[in-house]
Amino acid sequence: MGLELALKPYRRRFVQPLHTAHGPWVWREGLLIRLRDGLGRWGYGEVAPIPWFGSETMAEALAFCRAQGGEWHGQKVPAALPATQFGLESALADLTGQSAGHEPAIPADSFANAAICGLLPAGAAVLEIAPQRLAQGHRTLKWKIGVHPIADEIAWLEQWVKTLPSEARLRLDANGGLSLAQAEHWLAACDRLNANLHLATVEYLEQPLPPDQLTAMIALGHRYQTAIALDESVATVAQLENCWQQGWRGVCVVKPAIAGSPQRLEAFCQQHQPHLVFSSVFETGVGRRAALAIAARCSPAPAPALGFGTQGWLDDDWDTLTPAELWDRL
Ligand SMILES: [Mg+2]
Known part of the structure; x- marks a missing residue:
């Protein structure tokens, strides 16, 4: 039955x-x-x-x-x-x-926020919103790049990191929107910042190039110190497996709610122990709970901050x- x-x-x-x-x-x-x-x-x-x-x-x-x-x-x-x-x-x-x-769907307090990556708007607004995210307890922050002219964005980043505590960690997400020359420019800027141990760390540059340019991203990963993370390239477990087969061994952002079978994802993790960062797709507490359970079983140790800083982005009280x-x- x-x-x-x-x-x-x-x-x-x-x-x-x-x-x-x-x-x-x-x-x-x-x-x-x-x-x-x-x-x-x-x-x-x-x-x-x-x-x-x-x-x-x-x-x-x-x-x-x-x-x-x-x-x-x-x-x-x-x-x-x-x-x-x-x-x-x-x-x-x-x-x-x-x-x-x-059980309650989502713990939302500053203690939990330390384990969650805080989301920031693109552009100069980062300078205004980042202090609010830090005050909420976030220690890892994600900023969208590739939206404004690159010289402006790099200047904002350089200005911004000077205001951050040195233990802060930054994720710069390009959503596959950079050219190869721009990606090199960004990675060189990140390497410069990361060489200064008194400043916050750029944890990684996320998906600098479109998904069809995996080979170029593997090559970039060898040429720069700052890590590169794949996101759009690894939307499903099948794509994750494929990138692994092609030699990618860097960070992968996984959104369990759209990745496919949780069992297959967990089997891949157990076999290869990839460096995964788990992320939300603005699901409700139902999907979030299941996604976080997978993250708890599959994150590397120590676990990177979870990309689940989505509270307050939707106009209802469902998260409670x-x-x-x-x-x-x-
Ligand atoms: Mg992304």
């Missing part, structure tokens, strides 16, 4: 539209899943796709889930639906783990709800 499969689509508005390479992101759409077995045990999961990051669309996820006719027999979810794989597999893990959504409360709310 299968499990009862119930679905609740959701839509949440960002407080301010998010600036992405594909235009403004105004609404976060996704799907909560609830599985129930014959004993009345529940398990919650979440499908939170980002189609422009290589996952299925919301419509594709919904069509697949609805086609199951309200029952789940553990059948294979197609590889083209990685966010759906994550949602169904984590709902099943939740059910069998009997952690049916009663347990999965069961959120389910009832929808």
